[in-house]
Amino acid sequence: MTDARRQADEAIARYLRLEASIHTLQNLSGAERALLQGLLPDVDDLAVLRAAFRCEREEGKGPSAFTAAFGLAPKWRTQSRSALIRELLLEVPTSSIDPCPRATEIERALKRHVLVAHDRDHPLSRVIIANGGKKPSFSVIYRALFSATPPIAEKLDDP
Numbered sequence: 001m002t003d004a005r006r007q008a009d010e011a012i013a014r015y016l017r018l019e020a021s022i023h024t025l026q027n028l029s030g031a032e033r034a035l036l037q038g039l040l041p042d043v044d045d046l047a048v049l050r051a052a053f054r055c056e057r058e059e060g061k062g063p064s065a066f067t068a069a070f071g072l073a074p075k076w077r078t079q080s081r082s083a084l085i086r087e088l089l090l091e092v093p094t095s096s097i098d099p100c101p102r103a104t105e106i107e108r109a110l111k112r113h114v115l116v117a118h119d120r121d122h123p124l125s126r127v128i129i130a131n132g133g134k135k136p137s138f139s140v141i142y143r144a145l146f147s148a149t150p151p152i153a154e155k156l157d158d159p
Helices: 003-026 030-035 043-058 065-070 076-090 099-112 123-130 138-148
Strands: none
Touching (some): 003 043, 076 123, 099 138
C-alpha cells in the first residue's frame, strides 16, 4: 500500500471515528450524561456538529476548509461510503467465519431482508441504508470480508 493511500485511509478512518463518536455522545442516557457533567458538549451543539459532518459527507462537493483540515483526498466521500459499508458488512452476524461462505450467507440474508419490516439498527438494514437503499453486490460483500480476513501464515518445517 502506498504512503499516500495509507494517509487517505487514515484520514477517512479519523473522520468516521469522529462521526461515530458524535453519534454515541448524542445517544447517552440522562444518567450517563449526569456522570460526565461538565465534560460533554451541549446536546444541541452535538446535533449541529453531527449535521455538519453528515451534510459535508452527503451534500458537499469538491474541496473545502472542512475537508482540508481533515487531510481528506478529493474522492473521500466515495471512499468513506465504501469504508462504512465494509465496516457494516463485517458486523453482520453469520454462522460461518470463512470469507466465501460468509459472503454467500450475507448475500442470501440481504436478498430476503425487507427494509420496512425491520428496525433501522438491524445490521442488514444499516448495510442497505449506507449503500443508498440498494443491496450491495456479492463482489462488494466478498471483497469486504476477504480484505478483513488475515492471510494464513504458512508453517515452514525447520530442518
